[in-house]
Amino acid sequence: MVNTQLYFIFLTVLNIFVSSNAKYVRSPGNDVSLTAALKHSLELKCIYQGLNDGGGFTEWYKDGVPVSSEKPGHYAVHNSDTESKLTIKVFVKADADVKIWSVKTTKSGFEEPLACQFGPIPIRPAPQYMDTGLSYEQLDTSHESVRRVQGDRLSLRCVVEPSLTEEESLKNIKWEYSPDDHEYSKLHDGATIPSGDQLVIDTVDKTHRGYYRCSVDNVSFTVLLRVKDRLAALWPFLGIVGVVLVLVIIILIFEKRERSTRKATIIDDDENDHANDPLVRLSNKPSDGENKKRAVKV
Structure with a gap:
C-alpha cells in the first residue's frame, strides 16, 4: 500500500516536473x-521546446472556431511533434477581423x-492588380499579359490596397x-512615371x-507586355491573297x-474522219485512163 502511494506521488511529481519544463513559442515572435x-x-507557427515526447498539437482556432470548419482550401494545418503550422493560403479582409488566433494541444496545463x-x-x-484604363482588359492575376501594336500607347496603373496617398505612392511604389x-x-527609355502608381509608354x-x-x-x-508588328494584322489577309493568286x-x-x-x-479526229470519208477515197483513187497513160509511157 505504501509502495502504491509512493508510486502515485512519484508520477505526480514527474508530471509537474515535465509540465514545468514544457515550453511553447510562437513564430513570428x-x-x-x-x-x-x-x-x-x-x-503562423507554434514551436514546442519542451523535454518530453512532443507538443501534442491538435487544431488551430480563430476566435474559438476551428479553422477546419471553414471552406476547404483557405487554411492548411501541419502538425508534428515539435511544431504546428497554420497556413492562410489567401489572406482576405475577413481574416483581418479575427481577434485571436490560437492552437490547442493535449498537454495538461x-x-x-x-x-x-x-x-x-x-x-x-500591397499591389492587387493593374489597371490599363481599358474596360475589356482585366489584369487581376500577376503575370498576365497585355498586347499592344507598335506605335500604340501603354498605361499601367498599380492598384494598391489599402490605398496610398500620392506622396506615399511616390515614396513606396x-x-x-x-x-x-x-x-x-x-x-x-520611353517609359515614364507621371505619378507613383502609374507607368506610361507613349x-x-x-x-x-x-x-x-x-x-x-x-x-x-x-505584367507581361507583348508587342505586335504594325503590319501583323495584314499578314492573314496577305496570306489569303497569296493563296488565291497561286x-x-x-x-x-x-x-x-x-x-x-x-x-x-480535234485535229486528229478531223484527219481520221477525212481519211475514212468514201468520197475522199474515191477522189484519191487513180482513174483507168491515167493508168493506161502510165502504161504507154512505160
Missing part, C-alpha cells in the same frame, strides 16, 4: 510586427498555450523591368517587350494545257 498582404499567403496566441493581423498596403522575368532593373516599340512589375515592401505584381495561276495553267490537248484531239 512577439518582437515582430505581424502584418499580411491581401491575396497573399501567411504562416497547456491546452491552449498563451505563448502561441496571435492577436489581430493588420493588412499592409517601385517600378522595374525584365526581359525574361529573372533579373529586374530600371525601366526602358509609343510602344519592340524593344519594350518584357515584364513590368510594381512593388511595395517586397510584394509585387507583374490557285488562279494553277487554274489558268491547267486550262491552257486542257485547251492545247483538246485542240490536238
Whole structure:
C-alpha cells in the first residue's frame, strides 16, 4: 500500500516536473510586427521546446472556431511533434477581423498555450492588380499579359490596397523591368512615371517587350507586355491573297494545257474522219485512163 502511494506521488511529481519544463513559442515572435498582404499567403507557427515526447498539437482556432470548419482550401494545418503550422493560403479582409488566433494541444496545463496566441493581423498596403484604363482588359492575376501594336500607347496603373496617398505612392511604389522575368532593373527609355502608381509608354516599340512589375515592401505584381508588328494584322489577309493568286495561276495553267490537248484531239479526229470519208477515197483513187497513160509511157 505504501509502495502504491509512493508510486502515485512519484508520477505526480514527474508530471509537474515535465509540465514545468514544457515550453511553447510562437513564430513570428512577439518582437515582430505581424502584418499580411491581401491575396497573399501567411504562416503562423507554434514551436514546442519542451523535454518530453512532443507538443501534442491538435487544431488551430480563430476566435474559438476551428479553422477546419471553414471552406476547404483557405487554411492548411501541419502538425508534428515539435511544431504546428497554420497556413492562410489567401489572406482576405475577413481574416483581418479575427481577434485571436490560437492552437490547442493535449498537454495538461497547456491546452491552449498563451505563448502561441496571435492577436489581430493588420493588412499592409500591397499591389492587387493593374489597371490599363481599358474596360475589356482585366489584369487581376500577376503575370498576365497585355498586347499592344507598335506605335500604340501603354498605361499601367498599380492598384494598391489599402490605398496610398500620392506622396506615399511616390515614396513606396517601385517600378522595374525584365526581359525574361529573372533579373529586374530600371525601366526602358520611353517609359515614364507621371505619378507613383502609374507607368506610361507613349509609343510602344519592340524593344519594350518584357515584364513590368510594381512593388511595395517586397510584394509585387507583374505584367507581361507583348508587342505586335504594325503590319501583323495584314499578314492573314496577305496570306489569303497569296493563296488565291497561286490557285488562279494553277487554274489558268491547267486550262491552257486542257485547251492545247483538246485542240490536238480535234485535229486528229478531223484527219481520221477525212481519211475514212468514201468520197475522199474515191477522189484519191487513180482513174483507168491515167493508168493506161502510165502504161504507154512505160
